[in-house]
Amino acid sequence: MSEENITRIQLGDKEIILIGTAHVSKKSAEQVKEVIEFEKPDSVCVELDEQRFQSIKDKNKWKEMDIFKVVKEKKATLLLMNLFISSFQKRLAKQFGIKPGQEMIQGIESAKEIGASLVLADRNIQVTFSRIWGGMGFVGKSKLLLGIFSGIFSNETISEEELEKMKSQDMLNSMLDEFTESFPQLKTPLIDERDQYLAQKIKDAPGKKVVAVLGAAHVPGIKEEIKKDHDLQALTKIPPKSKIPKMIGWAIPILILAIIGYTFYANPAAGLQQTISWILWNGSFAAIGAALAFGHPLSIVTAFVAAPISSLNPLMAAGWFAGIVQTYFKRPSVGDFESLSEDVFTVKGFWGNKVTRILLIVVLTNLGSTLGTVIGGADVIRVFLENI
Incomplete structure (x- = not known):
């Protein structure tokens, strides 16, 4: 049996065997099968969480998704990011005629065949995305979405040799690698924390011999982290949002309203000009966002009407209304x-798909509304300064 991409760790009387894989590689899947059948471990750990495991088990799970609920619970952006990354993985898999995550599927099947315990060792992907998303500002989020989006729909193909080189990277990390340089905070939730989480789950797996099927980027980190104890509850906790963005979120609309109100008092004509400017900039950019997503005419109108109002209330977002319509x-x-x-x-x-179009409408409308708020707010201040 080839020892390539295999790392063996001895922790007391427990033997842990890590298999570093590429998530869309035939060779990785074949090696997983070979190792599990040869080693006959007590447990097999796979780099999946419960959500991704259920998606593999139930191919019809998408049919059960309540799109209204997704929009209302403000999960449209996270779901869209999830789909973007999934599409990149599936495109590579299609190029090489294999299923995405075939090595994880193989790990599940081989564990069942030899009667080993199956351990879902990865952290919930929504927790990971939430911790990434919460640590980035508007500019960072926009650049991240744009970079992922442009990378996914590139027509460039790669050779199988290049694919094998991807074994040195986790699928998520390979997608976001260039952004870890611009945004160092990505590395902690994306790689470091997951290394800690995976290491603890592998260490806690039942039995004396454990095989773990992992994206190879995690292997070096896990080798170090498995020697330490980690608090899984702390690693799955979504940190409370900073109060500063909320304070700024309320301060800006209060300031805008105060400026418009004072201008109306001092110069009604200038106040009217400010109001029209605020409505047009906010509404127009939000409507453009909905239109770029090929929204229904009433969704575009809703975006235009909702944006000037929702921009003055941090608890509301124009994209939600446009998405619901x-x-x-x-x-x-x-x-x-x-x-x-x-x-x-x-x-x-x-x-073209009605599901992803709704998600695009929510995201692009909100981005447009944010841009309109910046430009409209600047114009409100300009008119104020000209008339004081």
């Missing part, structure tokens, strides 16, 4: 959920 008039069918896994391969599919 889009869902009402263009509610996804079972067929949209069934074709979702194929539609995420292409730009046309992303815009």
Whole structure:
């Protein structure tokens, strides 16, 4: 049996065997099968959380998604990021004629065949995304989405040799690698924390011999972290949001309203000019966002009407209203959920599928509204300064 990509660790009387894999590689899947059958471990750990495990088990899970609930619970952006990354992985897998995550599927099947305990060792992906997203500002979030989006729909293909080189990187990390330089805070939730979480779950796996199937980027970190004890509860906790953004979120609309109110008192014509400017900048950019996502005409109108109001209330977002209206008039069918896994391969599919179009409407409308707030607010201040 080849020892390539295999790391053996002895912790007391427990033997731990780490298999470093590429998430869309035939060779990785074959090696997983070979190692588990040869070693016959008591436990097999796979780099999956419960959500991704259920997605593998139940291919029809998309049909059960309540898109209204996704929009209302403010999870549209996280779900869209998840789909973006999934589409990148599936595109590579399709190029080489294999299933994405085949080595994880193989680990699950091989564990069942030899009667080993199966351990889902990865942290919930939504927790990871939430910790990443919460640590970035508006500019960082925009650049991140743009970079992921442009990378996914690139027509560039890679050779199988280049694919094998990806064994040195986790799939998520390979997607976001260039951003870890611009945004060092990404590395902690994306790699370091998951190394700690995976190491503890592997160490806690039942039995004297454990095989762990992992993206190879995690192997060096796990080798170090497995020697320490880690608090899984602390690693899965979503940190409370800083009060500063909330304070700024309320301070800006209060300031805008105060400026417009004072200007109306001092110069009604200038106050009217400020009000019109605020409405036009906010509404227009939000509507453009909804239009770029090919929203229903009433979704575009809703974005225009909602943005100037929602921009003055941090508890509201124009994208939610536009997304809900889009869902009402263009509610996804079972067929949209069934074709979702194929539609995420292409730009046309992303815009054509009613599910992803709703998510795009929410995200692009909110981005447009934010831009409109900045420009509209600046114009309100300009008119104020000219008339004091």
